[in-house]
Amino acid sequence: MSGPAQAAVEQPDSFAFDGEHGRAAERAIACYPEGRLASAVLPLLDLAQRQHGGWVPRAAIEHIAGRLGMAKIRVMEVATFYTMINLAPVGTFHLQVCGTTPCMIRGAGEVFRAIRDEVGIGPGETSDDGQFTCTEVECLGACVNAPMVQVNDDFVEDLTYENFAAVLRALKNGDDLPAGSQAGRRSSEPEGGALTLLDVPPPMRFDPAAVYGDPLAAAAEAPAAADGRPPALDGPRGGKADALARLKGLGPKIESALHGIGVYHFDQIAAWTPGERQWVNDALKLGGRIERDDWIAQAAALAAAGAGEGGA
Numbered sequence: 547m548s549g550p551a552q553a554a555v556e557q558p559d560s561f562a563f564d565g566e567h568g569r570a571a572e573r574a575i576a577c578y579p580e581g582r583l584a585s586a587v588l589p590l591l592d593l594a595q596r597q598h599g600g601w602v603p604r605a606a607i608e609h610i611a612g613r614l615g616m617a618k619i620r621v622m623e624v625a626t627f628y629t630m631i632n633l634a635p636v637g638t639f640h641l642q643v644c645g646t647t648p649c650m651i652r653g654a655g656e657v658f659r660a661i662r663d664e665v666g667i668g669p670g671e672t673s674d675d676g677q678f679t680c681t682e683v684e685c686l687g688a689c690v691n692a693p694m695v696q697v698n699d700d701f702v703e704d705l706t707y708e709n710f711a712a713v714l715r716a717l718k719n720g721d722d723l724p725a726g727s728q729a730g731r732r733s734s735e736p737e738g739g740a741l742t743l744l745d746v747p748p749p750m751r752f753d754p755a756a757v758y759g760d761p762l763a764a765a766a767e768a769p770a771a772a773d774g775r776p777p778a779l780d781g782p783r784g785g786k787a788d789a790l791a792r793l794k795g796l797g798p799k800i801e802s803a804l805h806g807i808g809v810y811h812f813d814q815i816a817a818w819t820p821g822e823r824q825w826v827n828d829a830l831k832l833g834g835r836i837e838r839d840d841w842i843a844q845a846a847a848l849a850a851a852g853a854g855e856g857g858a
């Protein structure tokens with residue numbers, strides 16, 4: 547295994563932009579006046595990387611320095627500062643995992659665990675078959691959909707261990723990357739679905755259990771209606787849980803909390819009695835979203851449509 551951070555040992559003797567990339571490079575350079583051409587260094591590094599199969603060889607650094615009238619070390623300083631520039635070959639799929647605070651709090655560790663389990667690599671490593679490289683990066687600006695990973699040019703968001711493992715399996719099978727939110731929400735809409743000015747959202751308050759990932763403890767402490775607790779399963783039937791986060795108002799964290807109380811399938815939710823709904827609402831501090839988003843009808847429809855047992 548190798549990492550992309552260090553310059554490759556094997557380097558080509560020379561580099562020059564080809565026709566298509568050369569024209570794009572000239573367009574980038576033309577954006578800046580004489581004496582300020584160094585401003586084009588990042589676009590040229592990116593073009594060199596795309597032309598050269600995902601990494602920038604030393605010869606390209608020298609070529610760009612000459613074209614922009616920069617010292618080679620200045621170009622190298624830029625290339626080594628930005629994690630998006632690779633100085634050694636990377637896998638077909640470059641997994642750039644955000645490890646900055648919002649993504650870390652929301653479960654970046656689970657994303658790394660999924661990569662380790664599915665692909666067998668950690669940060670700075672490339673799989674032996676050359677398919678995957680894993681790199682830990684700083685904030686990629688998609689914190690509201692944390693945790694997230696950039697796979698080549700696309701973002702994959704709202705990740706859990708389970709859904710990112712599924713993404714990796716899809717890539718290994720040659721399927722297209724399912725870019726975007728893996729929790730079914732559009733863009734950066736709130737997890738509970740879009741609101742209007744006429745909706746009154748539940749009051750916001752700091753909830754350490756929610757922030758520090760301890761909703762299961764909250765569930766364990768919710769004894770009030772022990773007889774209202776819905777029937778629990780020891781694990782998902784057939785080893786595969788339904789994608790509960792497809793329900794409007796149910797995000798990855800709540801999905802994980804439901805697993806913690808033995809709920810894995812749409813038909814379980816569809817069968818909740820009013821008392822059981824109240825128990826789940828109180829135990830997981832859902833603020834009434836079961837009723838507001840009508841999970842029962844949603845779950846019944848998905849179960850009837852055959853979306854259960856992990857189906858689409």
Ligand code: FES
Nearest residue numbers: 644649685688689
């Ligand atoms: S912290 Fe991960 S995208 Fe911002």
